[in-house]
Amino acid sequence: PELSRPGGPAGPGGTLTSFRDGIETLIDGLVRELAGAVECDRSLTGLAPVDGAPGSWRVETREHEALVADAVVLAQPAARSAPVLAALDPQLAAPLEQIPSASLAVVALAWDAAAIGGAPQGFGFLAPHGEGLRILGCLWDSSIFPGRAPEGKVLVRAMIGGALDPGAALLPEAELLAQVRGDLRRAMGIAVEPEHAWVFRHPLGISQYTVGHLDRLACLERGLAQWPGLHLTGQSYRGVAMNACIEDAGEIAGRILAQLPA
Ligand SMILES: Cc1cc2nc3c(=O)[nH]c(=O)nc-3n(C[C@H](O)[C@H](O)[C@H](O)COP(=O)(O)OP(=O)(O)OC[C@H]3O[C@@H](n4cnc5c(N)ncnc54)[C@H](O)[C@@H]3O)c2cc1C
Incomplete structure (x- = not known):
């Protein structure tokens, strides 16, 4: 899709950039490219390691039967991930609750x-x-x-x-x-x-990176290390801007690919 750039003399040229039909183009493109592999409109309600052992995850959603996954990336705001993880690991949920x-x-x-x-x-x-x-x-x-x-x-x-x-x-x-x-x-x-x-x-x-945010991130990193295959990304952690979210997601995708069994 073509990008549209600001053209007006008073506009901060090159700074504000979007797709011709808006940012939704990005999401629509991902859904199209991943056709068959992506299912939209599912609300995550629960997460648990299969048979209690980390490395394989049972993902509960409101709409359909549960999925089983090798890796799970929670890309929703921290406040939404906190209740999902509360039953699994309260020490992960606590710092998430503190990211407003x-x-x-x-x-x-x-x-x-x-x-x-x-x-x-x-x-x-x-x-x-x-x-x-x-x-x-x-x-x-x-x-x-x-x-x-x-x-x-x-x-x-x-x-x-x-x-x-x-x-x-x-x-x-x-x-x-x-x-x-x-x-x-x-x-x-x-x-x-x-x-x-x-x-x-x-x-x-x-998301608001209030005083103590870096400590909360460090705490989350330590907590996630106990749960192989579980990842957090999105605007609540390492950058609010879309570019930062995309960069973070790419890095996590790379990490997951490196860890998946061949
Ligand atoms: C008004 C506004 C203007 C902005 N303008 C800019 C800008 O010009 N440039 C820029 O770089 N950034 C901008 N930002 C910031 C940037 O858009 C966001 O930080 C970024 O889109 C966040 O992406 P995300 O994927 O982390 O979160 P989101 O885009 O919020 O995606 C989170 C997704 O998780 C889903 N979700 C939540 N709970 C569940 C659940 N239980 N199960 C399943 N799914 C769930 C939600 O439905 C949502 O689709 C703007 C933000 C806002 C609000």
């Missing part, structure tokens, strides 16, 4: 460009504390990424919530929209009702 995540809501709004005085030029803005705005920032998607909105339309995405304002991401939809529209009226001068509005909530959106 901040909830975030993304509010996407769309207008006719003519109705708001033309498409904004640039990538958007971050809203520092003290500016009197509750949103964390706003990305001017249709100006950053070609094809994100039909010709003549403007799409922006505002982020709200985060570690310092967790309640904002949980506001009822009408309140959330009113807050974001009020902030954009102040910051961008847009008072016109949007043609479309969407709210996407990410309850465990961004």
